[in-house]
Amino acid sequence: MADACDVLVIGGGFYGLYLAEFLAARFDRVVLCERESGLMQRASYANQARVHNGYHYPRSVLTASRSRVNFPRFVQEFADAIDSSFEKVYAIGRRFSKVTAEQFETSMKRIGAPIQPAPKPTAALFDPAYIEAAFVVREHAFDAIVLRDIMRERVRKAGVEVRLNTTVRSVQRAGNDGIRLQFEAGEMRTQHVFCCGYSQLNSPMAGSGLPCVPLKHELAEMALVDVPLPLRHLGITVMDGPFFSLMPFPARGLHTLSHVRYTPHTHWFDGGAEYRPAYEVAANFEKRTAFPHMVRDAARYLPAAAQCEYRDSLWEVKTVLPRSEADDSRPILFKPHYGLKNYHLVMGGKIDNVYDVAEVIDAMFAESIPAHPGCAA
Amino acid sequence: MTRADVLVSAVAVLRDHAAVLPAFVAELSAVLDAHFTNYEILLIDNGSTDGTGDVLRPLLARHRCLRYLRLTRPTDDETAVLAGFDAAIGDYVATLHPDHDPPAELPAMIESCRAGNDLVLGVDRQPPRPGFAYRALRSAFHALAGKLVRFDPVTGTSVFRVLSRQAVNALVKVRLRKRHFALVAADVGLTTAAHPFERISRSGRQSSHSLFRSLRLGLSVLVHNSLVPLRIASVLGLLGSALSLLYSFYVVGVYLFKQDVMPGWTTLSLAVSGLFGLAFLMLALMGEYIGRVLEESSARPLYHLRDEVSSAVMLAETRRNVLDRSDAA
Numbered sequence: 292m293a294d295a296c297d298v299l300v301i302g303g304g305f306y307g308l309y310l311a312e313f314l315a316a317r318f319d320r321v322v323l324c325e326r327e328s329g330l331m332q333r334a335s336y337a338n339q340a341r342v343h344n345g346y347h348y349p350r351s352v353l354t355a356s357r358s359r360v361n362f363p364r365f366v367q368e369f370a371d372a373i374d375s376s377f378e379k380v381y382a383i384g385r386r387f388s389k390v391t392a393e394q395f396e397t398s399m400k401r402i403g404a405p406i407q408p409a410p411k412p413t414a415a416l417f418d419p420a421y422i423e424a425a426f427v428v429r430e431h432a433f434d435a436i437v438l439r440d441i442m443r444e445r446v447r448k449a450g451v452e453v454r455l456n457t458t459v460r461s462v463q464r465a466g467n468d469g470i471r472l473q474f475e476a477g478e479m480r481t482q483h484v485f486c487c488g489y490s491q492l493n494s495p496m497a498g499s500g501l502p503c504v505p506l507k508h509e510l511a512e513m514a515l516v517d518v519p520l521p522l523r524h525l526g527i528t529v530m531d532g533p534f535f536s537l538m539p540f541p542a543r544g545l546h547t548l549s550h551v552r553y554t555p556h557t558h559w560f561d562g563g564a565e566y567r568p569a570y571e572v573a574a575n576f577e578k579r580t581a582f583p584h585m586v587r588d589a590a591r592y593l594p595a596a597a598q599c600e601y602r603d604s605l606w607e608v609k610t611v612l613p614r615s616e617a618d619d620s621r622p623i624l625f626k627p628h629y630g631l632k633n634y635h636l637v638m639g640g641k642i643d644n645v646y647d648v649a650e651v652i653d654a655m656f657a658e659s660i661p662a663h664p665g666c667a668a
Numbered sequence: 669m670t671r672a673d674v675l676v677s678a679v680a681v682l683r684d685h686a687a688v689l690p691a692f693v694a695e696l697s698a699v700l701d702a703h704f705t706n707y708e709i710l711l712i713d714n715g716s717t718d719g720t721g722d723v724l725r726p727l728l729a730r731h732r733c734l735r736y737l738r739l740t741r742p743t744d745d746e747t748a749v750l751a752g753f754d755a756a757i758g759d760y761v762a763t764l765h766p767d768h769d770p771p772a773e774l775p776a777m778i779e780s781c782r783a784g785n786d787l788v789l790g791v792d793r794q795p796p797r798p799g800f801a802y803r804a805l806r807s808a809f810h811a812l813a814g815k816l817v818r819f820d821p822v823t824g825t826s827v828f829r830v831l832s833r834q835a836v837n838a839l840v841k842v843r844l845r846k847r848h849f850a851l852v853a854a855d856v857g858l859t860t861a862a863h864p865f866e867r868i869s870r871s872g873r874q875s876s877h878s879l880f881r882s883l884r885l886g887l888s889v890l891v892h893n894s895l896v897p898l899r900i901a902s903v904l905g906l907l908g909s910a911l912s913l914l915y916s917f918y919v920v921g922v923y924l925f926k927q928d929v930m931p932g933w934t935t936l937s938l939a940v941s942g943l944f945g946l947a948f949l950m951l952a953l954m955g956e957y958i959g960r961v962l963e964e965s966s967a968r969p970l971y972h973l974r975d976e977v978s979s980a981v982m983l984a985e986t987r988r989n990v991l992d993r994s995d996a997a
Contacts, residue, residue: 386754420841552735583706584733587675588757 295480296320296452299472300487301459301495303327304335305642307487308442313649314485315449317656322479323446324457326491331439334489335642337513337607339538339547340432342366342373342643346381346406349390349398349531351620356402357647365643372437374541379526380409382417382425384592389531392424405429416521421592422529432526433642434541461499464631473498483633485652490569490608492638497566501630505562506638509555510573511609513547514582515540519598522546527593535589537596545602550588553581560613569608580604611640623648627655675706676778677758678771681748681827682713685766686723688870692766697731699771704778708733712752715742746847749827753840762830767873769828773865777830786835786858786974790828790865798877805879809886816894818854822862831858838972846892856972895959902959905952912945 297318300311303325311323327333341347344362345355366373383392390398399406408414409425417425446453458475465471465480472479472495488494493503518537526546528536535550557576559567582601590597612624623639625648637648678696682689693709700707713720713736724736737755739748749763760778764771769790777788798806827849831839838856853860891897919937923929 420837583675584708584757587759591757 294477296322297481298322298483298485299324299470299479299481300451300485302487302489302491303330303453303455304333304487304489305331305438305442306335306489306637306639306645306648307485308446309645310485310487310637310649310652311451312442312446312449313652314483315446315451318483320452321450322452322454322481324454324459324474326456326458328455329439330443330453330455331435334607334609336435336439336542337605338435338609338642339513339536339549340435340540340542341536341538342431342433343641344428344430345402345404346399346428346430347528347530348621349395352398352402354620354622355398355404357644358641359402359404361643361646364646366431369433369438369441372433372435372441373431374434374539375431377432377524377526377539378413379428379430380413380425380528381406381428382409382527382529382592383423384529384532384534385419385421385423387532388423388534392426395530396424396426399426399428413525416525416595417593418591430526432539432541436542438642459495459498462495462501462631462634463499468633470631470634483635484631485635485637487637489638490610492610492636493561493566494568496630497568502563503561503566504624504626504629504636505560505613507558507560507611507613508569508572509558509609509611510576511549511554511607512556512578512581513549513554513605513607514580514585514601515543515545515603515605516548516582516586516599516601518546519595521595522593522599529589529592534592535585537589537593537599546599547605548582548585548589548596548599550581550585552588553584555609556581562613569610573606573608578604578606610638612638625651671703671705672775672778672782673705674759674778674782675708675757676700676704676774677708677710677752677756677761678774679710679712679749679752679756679761679763680766681745681752681763682711682716682720682766683742683745684716684718684720685871686716686718686720688767689720689723690727691870692771693727693731693734696764696771697733699774703775706733708735708756708758710735710737710752710756712748713738714745714748715739744847745827746849749849750840750843750847753836756836759833760830761833761836763827765827767870768867769826770865770868773828773863774830777863780861780863781830781832784859785861786832787853787860788830789822789860789862790826791822791862792826792867793864794866795825796874796877802877802879802882806882813886813889816890816896817851820850820854820860826867828865834974838969841969841972844892844966844968846888848889848893851889851893855968857974895962898955898959898962902952902955905948905955907948909945909948909952912941912948915941916945 298314298321300307300314300321300323303323307323308330311321315321342362342365343358345358348355348358383390383395396406406426406428409427413427414425459472460475461473462484463471468482470481470484472481472484486492486495490508492506496503522537526538533552535548538547540547559572582604586596586599612622621640623644624636626636628634629636639645639648678700696709711724728734728736735755737751739751752763753761760781762774762777773790777790780788835858839852842852842856916938919934919941923934
């Protein structure tokens, strides 16, 4: 007789943990399985650690204003993981930018995001031949390690059973509404599956011979750098085109330097029968750092960046929806009952946007399933 | 051989070079890959209509560090090169003609640039020899241009060049609508070295000299970069004005000393010469003002800094911060 649970969450990243805790309030037995040996090891750790407040999306009012709504909530809920000790600067490139400084300022004011021209000493860090204007804004970073500890504690309290080093090989229908999952060793029966695998989103589908969701994967490199003194208390993003970000990375006490042109080293697509195991592709790719390119371009806009000392690189698979490529929007993908009844896919690109999907899932259950008797909600 | 730890940007302007593009990119990236740890190749498509984009797509999959920038409308090649300079990130930026310039020369040229030259110019060892009329006009133009504008005829002969980052930073600040590299380089004051090379031809076509195109270019060089033609017009205006004044005196003289003057001739002549004199004077004055406006509105910085070096010691070792008197010296 197979092991059984009510809900199984695939993926121990931030989304998986958050949803597992959220679902534990509705269901008796929630199990979360993670293929790595720890929680939040992959893309939830290796990212820009940015808590978005809308500034990143001047050309998508929906994404920008949802970020604005979620920002205070995230900052309050995870206050211990938030680093707000630095000044956040958005600079607008003079050439090749998709927005002008005026358009940027106007669109931020329209969504009510605080924005001010950068004070003289900060603005003077930029080369006016390359930068049209610089603004000081309200945006923070999070410490991925503190965030992981908070989430680990929260799912423990909620009674979620966490299984590390556990990879789901395949899923299949069992009985009327049930789903049977095949692990490397053993199997399990469950009512609902939420797959929050991010770059591994399609992995159980591919293992079961079911069609994959169209996704675009990128092997992304962020350089971890020690910045010179004038940049230490700053987080800098140059918008809006083939530019760069120099963001504090609290988990390592360094900055990450990422560049729109040099951070993606290679890309590939999933969709239908087309599937390549993302971690294997990443592991086999020759990882030659693009830091020399990133830092030289950054130094044209921000001369002090030339003094950045390279320490290390974070390599991770970044996954986006193919439809986001042309526009500026970054929606969360939620596909209920994908391929199988009660098999749901969730994929978000931004940690701080998790609230939107939680609300949508709530609405789905409210419609189709009566709330669990033990739950007050 | 160890590879130099610099980042080199190679810029090539494409205008219907689809046929030679694969060979050019393959050769260029082989040379750069062998000699430099980091490099990028920037291809600026200046309005090609021969399917350059289609030829390029497989190249993007094969070669690393390739960037393809497409201008929305064709412009002159000097401006296309400027777009490349704006986008290039290298410590050294090379420009090449995709058909004629041999990438194998680049390592030596970049070495010369690293030795302290802002600009290393590829100079063709055996430049194509145009016809007699062309050569005569060309030497006349060089003599004239040498007087009117700061101009070094060697600088303009080929696009095969290597520039230092400082030179590129200075050049991109000059944003003239009609750019002439030789003039801008002379204006910025780049230290220049020549590098002789043998021109090749991937397509088998020889570059030809068009007298008409060269004449137009020469005229544009003079008109856009020198106030002398305008000054000549002003001087002619003043001269015309002076002649009109003299003619007025003559008319008055005739009126006073001659008996058989037709009635009305004097007033008519005075009116004509006076007005012409006034008109020429005004034209001369306006010419001067237009000259000032041109100077002020041209998008050139007032100066370019080459670099700054400061003293290596703060204070002389022998000085002590001790006084032997308490009142003001």
